């Protein structure tokens with residue numbers, strides 16, 4: 001793999017064309033065009049919506065090892081000022097999925113030239129940021145037919161230096177859910193409150209009551225977050241508000257807590273409906289299941305990395321971020337790890353500028369690990 005620079009170029013090409021979930025048409029075409037340049041003898045390619053599956057047939061397969069890369073960008077206006085900045089106004093690869101794709105192509109390129117014993121399945125997954133591509137892709141006929149025996153993925157981590165990866169066995173990422181609550185009451189003249197049902201008052205009360213869930217209903221040894229990030233309602237200062245909307249997010253470390261938190265939210269909202277004589281609707285939007293790393297595979301991988309030169313592995317803590325790869329890990333053993341890319345700006349930041357040296361680190365590491373694992 002002398003030409004690893006090529007994957008920096010590929011990353012830049014992809015960085016210019018970020019597309020949102022299930023609209024990754026140019027991205028998909030780019031991936032397909034590149035894959036066509038590889039030796040085709042052992043490749044089998046299938047598209048699924050805007051995603052791509054590539055199976056590399058092994059020489060004496062006894063199992064399928066999956067590798068997943070997400071491919072979508074975010075609705076963020078890029079502010080890096082880079083020469084290869086986004087050409088799509090208001091969209092940006094601000095979560096490193098351009099890195100994820102170019103790394104996957106690097107690894108795929110190696111195995112297309114030098115297949116292993118086992119089959120490898122490269123999964124280029126759309127819509128990680130929403131509405132969620134992992135679950136429907138997993139349920140697709142193609143993936144059920146080519147169901148890997150294990151699957152792995154990485155995510156760039158701005159907070160770690162290049163040459164460092166981080167992971168842990170068990171829970172890595174939290175359970176997350178969006179939260180949208182709409183309240184509809186009865187508007188009216190500000191001077192006649194007795195003739196109206198004021199949704200600003202109802203919304204304020206609801207926000208306050210929601211705060212009691214984490215403090216009163218979640219096991220103190222577990223962790224949960226309910227954040228209402230946006231509240232809107234009413235029209236003008238002297239009219240009683242007929243409508244209000246809360247927008248927020250829920251994060252919990254256990255799947256059990258997520259269930260409990262939602263039950264409490266629903267009960268509290270019911271109480272608001274009765275108390276304020278209004279109608280309320282709850283929409284959970286995108287939900288992501290926890291990312292739970294298989295203990296044995298993760299420990300084995302961490303020991304493997306410790307033996308490698310030029311890369312260091314550290315054990316991290318679980319994070320309250322969401323990642324839809326968790327749906328795949330709920331059905332297929334495997335793990336996810338963080339790849340250090342050393343950027344002062346975090347994920348989803350308009351100035352995120354990951355260090356491209358990490359592309360080579362990741363490609364080399366994954367080739368060694370998968371060569372070992374797929375030749376067992």
Ligand SMILES: [Zn+2]
Nearest residue numbers: 095129347348
């Ligand atoms: Zn993201």
Ligand SMILES: [Zn+2]
Nearest residue numbers: 095096128155
């Ligand atoms: Zn991401």
